[in-house]
Amino acid sequence: MTAIRLTINGTQIADDVPARLSLADYLREPRNLTGTHLGCEHGVCGACTILVDGEPVRSCLTLAVACDGCQVRTIEGFGSDPVMTALREAFHRRHGLQCGFCTPAMLITAHDLIRRGRAASETEIRLGLAGNICRCTGYTNIVAAIAEAAVAAAKGPPDAE
């Protein structure tokens, strides 16, 4: 076991973890943050995408011990964040999900695209989503939802904020 200290969704945590434990497995159990989904478990599908120190990463390819000292943010950690609020509303309005398996990672990736100003066109959004696979092939509505949320975010915080 290896001792680590990290911050997950704003909470400081000290823990002992096996050296080969992935961050995704660590988040899902024992931390019970099951909004981080596991699909391929080898870096292809993007379902496990979360933020480490503000950057999207594949948590299935990231070792928990490598996150010692890091800030980790999962889908459970966005609360009333105005961009995430706009995305949730747009995904709901536009039917941007079917089974929902890809949705947490789609939302985190979309949040990152909007935050970096990389969601200005359908082409830009589709390129930005290239690493996130939706097995329900719901891309048309997902892209429309992200485009709508990007416009809403540019206008300012929604009422919920």
Ligand code: FES
């Ligand atoms: S589960 Fe991590 S990329 Fe597919």
Ligand code: FES
């Ligand atoms: S909504 Fe089912 S995998 Fe995307």
